[in-house]
Amino acid sequence: MEEQVFRTAIVGCGNIFPMHAIPVMKEAHANLVAVCDTKPDRVQSACDRFGCKGYTDFEEMLNCEKPDVVHICTPxxxxxxxxxxxMEHGCHVLTEKPMAIRLEDAQNMLDTAERTGKTLGVIFQNRYNAGSQLIRECLDRGELGQIRAARMILTWDRSPEYYSKSDWKGTWDKEGGGVLIDQAIHTLDLMRWLIGKPVTGVQVSLANRTHPDILVEDTAEGRISFEGGVYGVFYVMNHYCEDEPVRLELNCTHGKAVMQGPRAEVKLDNGRVYQADNDPRQMFEYGDVKQYWGTSHVKQVHNFYEHLAGKAPLYITAQDAFLTQKMICALYEHGRKNFSRETV
Structure with missing residues (x-):
């Protein structure tokens, strides 16, 4: 039987664009027909590389190409x-994280998907990492018992040039925040997903310690409370000297799970030890980008198209991604009340 192939368009040809374009080109159910960006040089470069049409106006692309699927890689x-x-133009949508910068906008996305009957997906590719999958399986089998608490540490480096070269990074109205919504959101999503219980409260302190030219936080620490007395604590910042592997730990009644980057080790109280890491044979060459971005993008993109073709359930639903968006928005609502901008 002939495979169903969806006409695909991508809007946004910046840094994250290859993480979608390369998997789409390798996907049996997708045909990349067009790209769009407000910057003509980016459009031309993408068209030359992938042999598709290019646009600088998003609605014009929708009207002319009538794609079945749109990937969103914009600010x-x-x-x-x-x-x-x-979705109003009849397209299924797979968007990069975060869903939005305001909770009401994310809710509008869910409402639009329900009204139009279109599938909405949100990229949280780190759930597909080998370490994430190992811990999820151990929890689902009951081997780790119940989660008591979690802790997460992210110490990365984002230079002043990282922000000065961008026309939207480091702003409340376009980026929606700083290290929390941009760098830490993936691992905070993993924490929430693995704990698997509703968030009941948040506490957070936000500060800008070393980036006087941006408006948002470069440091955050806090505590997230979950139903049943489980809690997670975190410290995140993007003014370290380099990008260290993110660390996520789950302290459970029957053992402990530790992730560093995509790698995980699960040590059970009975002496059993499990380990997992991403298979280097599954890596793709994405070009001049941070390779850790794309290790699992291809897996989520493939699942999205398999779902559209009626072959698989959607592994990360928009409704589940919305719960992470709600948590991030709650952290900002609490943290911005006493936001510190005393840079040193």
Whole structure:
């Protein structure tokens, strides 16, 4: 039987674009027909590389190409309006994280998907990492028992040039925040997903310690409370000297699970030890980008198209991604009340 192939378009040809374009080109159910970006040089470069049509106006692309699927790789503040516009034009949508920068916009995305009957997906590719999958399986089998608490540490480096070269990074109205919504959101999503219980409260302190030219936080520490007395604590910052592997630990009644980057080790109280790491044979060459971005993008993109083709359930639903968005928005609502900008 002939495979169903979806006409695919990608909006946003910046840094994250290859993480979607390469998997789409390798996907049996997808045919990349067009790309869009407000910067003509980016459009031309993408068209030359992937042999597709190019546009600088998103709605024009929707009207002319009538794609079945749109991938959204734009600045954060455009995720929600572009997703809703695409769904209104009859497209399924797979958007980069975060869903939006405001909770009401994310809710509007869910409402639009329900009204139009279109599938909405949100990229949280780190759930597909080998370490994440190992811990999930151990929890589901009951080997780790119940989660008591979690802790997460992220110490990365984002230079002043990282922000000065961007026309949207480091702003509340376009990025929606700093280290929390951009760098730490993936691992905070893993924490929430693995704990698997509703968030009941948050506490957080936000500060800008070393980036005087941006408006948002470069440091955050806090505590997230979950139903049943489980809690997670975190410390995240993007002014270290280099990007260290993110560390996530789950302290459980029957053992402990530790992730560093994509690698995980599960030590049970009965002496059994499990380990997992991403298979280097599954790596793709994405070009001049941070390789850790794309290790598992291809897996989530494939699942999205398998779902559209009726072959698999959607592994990460928009409703589940919304719970992470709700948690991130709650952290900002609490933290911005006493936001510190005393840079040193």
């Amino acid at each position: 954060h503040f455009l995720h929600a309006p572009f997703a809703c516009l695409a």
